[in-house]
Amino acid sequence: DQQVKQNSPSLSVQEGRISILNCDYTNSMFDYFLWYKKYPAEGPTFLISISSIKDKNEDGRFTVFLNKSAKHLSLHIVPSQPGDSAVYFCAASPEYGNKLVFGAGTILRVKS
Amino acid sequence: EPEVTQTPSHQVTQMGQEVILRCVPISNHLYFYWYRQILGQKVEFLVSFYNNEISEKSEIFDDQFSVERPDGSNFTLKIRSTKLEDSAMYFCASNTGHGSNYGYTFGSGTRLTVV
Numbered sequence: 001d002q003q004v005k006q007n008s009p010s011l012s013v014q015e016g017r018i019s020i021l022n023c024d025y026t027n028s029m030f031d032y033f034l035w036y037k038k039y040p041a042e043g044p045t046f047l048i049s050i051s052s053i054k055d056k057n058e059d060g061r062f063t064v065f066l067n068k069s070a071k072h073l074s075l076h077i078v079p080s081q082p083g084d085s086a087v088y089f090c091a092a093s094p095e096y097g098n099k100l101v102f103g104a105g106t107i108l109r110v111k112s
Numbered sequence: 113e114p115e116v117t118q119t120p121s122h123q124v125t126q127m128g129q130e131v132i133l134r135c136v137p138i139s140n141h142l143y144f145y146w147y148r149q150i151l152g153q154k155v156e157f158l159v160s161f162y163n164n165e166i167s168e169k170s171e172i173f174d175d176q177f178s179v180e181r182p183d184g185s186n187f188t189l190k191i192r193s194t195k196l197e198d199s200a201m202y203f204c205a206s207n208t209g210h211g212s213n214y215g216y217t218f219g220s221g222t223r224l225t226v227v
Contacts, residue, residue: 034215041223043116043203044155046215089155097143097209099168100216102155 003027004092006103015112019077023090023103026071030092034100035064035075038087047088048075051096080110114138118204118219125226128193133222135187135204142209144187145216146179148172148200155203161187162209194226 005024013019021035031052036044050057050064050073057064063076077084087107091100117136125131137144146158159169161179178190187206191198204219 036215036218041201041221043118043205043218043220046217049215091155097162097207099145099157099160099170100147100155101157104154 003030004090004101004103006088006090006106008106009104010107010109012109012111013080015082015110016079019075019080019084019108019110021075021077021088021090021106021108023073023075024071025073025092027092027094027101028071029094030101032093032096033064033066033073034091034093035062036089036091037084038089038105044089077108080108082110082112084108085110114217116204116206116217116219118202118222120222121220122223123225125194125224127196127226131191131194131224133189133191133202133204133224135189135219136185137187137204137206138217139185140208141206141217143167143207144179144181145205146189147203147205147218149203149221150197150200158189158202191224194224196226199224199226
C-alpha cells in the first residue's frame with residue numbers, strides 16, 4: 001500500500017535554516033492531510049493539518065503547502081531547531097474522522 | 113492539554129496468550145482508533161470505532177482482534193491468541209469527528225512483545 005509516499009528517508013539541516021519535508025500521494029479521494037512528529041517509543045504528536053480547499057496553512061514555525069494537481073504536500077520548518085530532530089510522518093484521509101494512511105516517515109536531524 | 117492515555121506501556125506475552133491493551137481517549141472525542149507500528153515499518157490502521165460500533169477495519173484486523181468500549185471511558189483492543197508477528201507498538205487515537213485544526217490525538221503507545 002503506497003498511497004502516501006515520503007521518498008526521503010532522512011534529512012539533515014543546520015540549526016536556523018529551513019527544513020523542507022516532502023510527501024506525495026496517489027489517492028485522489030484524499031481530502032485532509034496532516035503532519036506528525038514522532039520520537040522513539042512515543043506516540044505521534046500532531047503538528048499541523050490542511051484540507052484540500054486550501055493550499056497553505058501556517059502555525060508558528062510550521063507551514064504546510066498543498067499542491068492538489070501534483071498530489072504533493074510539503075512541510076516547512078523555519079527556523080529549524082535541534083529539538084525538531086525526530087521522525088516526521090505525513091498522513092492523509094478522505095475526510096476528517098476517517099482512518100489515516102501514513103507515509104513511511106522522514107528522519108530529520110537538525111545540527112547545532 | 114488533554115491526552116490519550118494508554119496502559120500498559122510495555123506488555124510481554126507468550127505466543128497463544130490473550131492480551132488486552134487499554135486506552136482512555138479524550139473525554140469529548142467521538143471517534144476512536146487503533147493503529148500499530150511494527151519495528152521499522154509504517155504506522156498502520158487497524159480499526160475505527162464510533163457510536164459503540166466498528167466503523168471501519170483493515171485486513172489486519174481479523175477474527176483474533178476485537179475492540180470494546182465497556183464503560184464509556186475506556187477503549188480496549190483484545191488479541192485473542194497472540195502470534196509472534198503481533199509484536200509491535202500499538203497506538204490508540206481519538207478525535208472529535210468534526211473539522212478541526214487539532215488532528216487526531218495519539219496516545220504514547222503500548223509496546224507488545226510476543227515471545
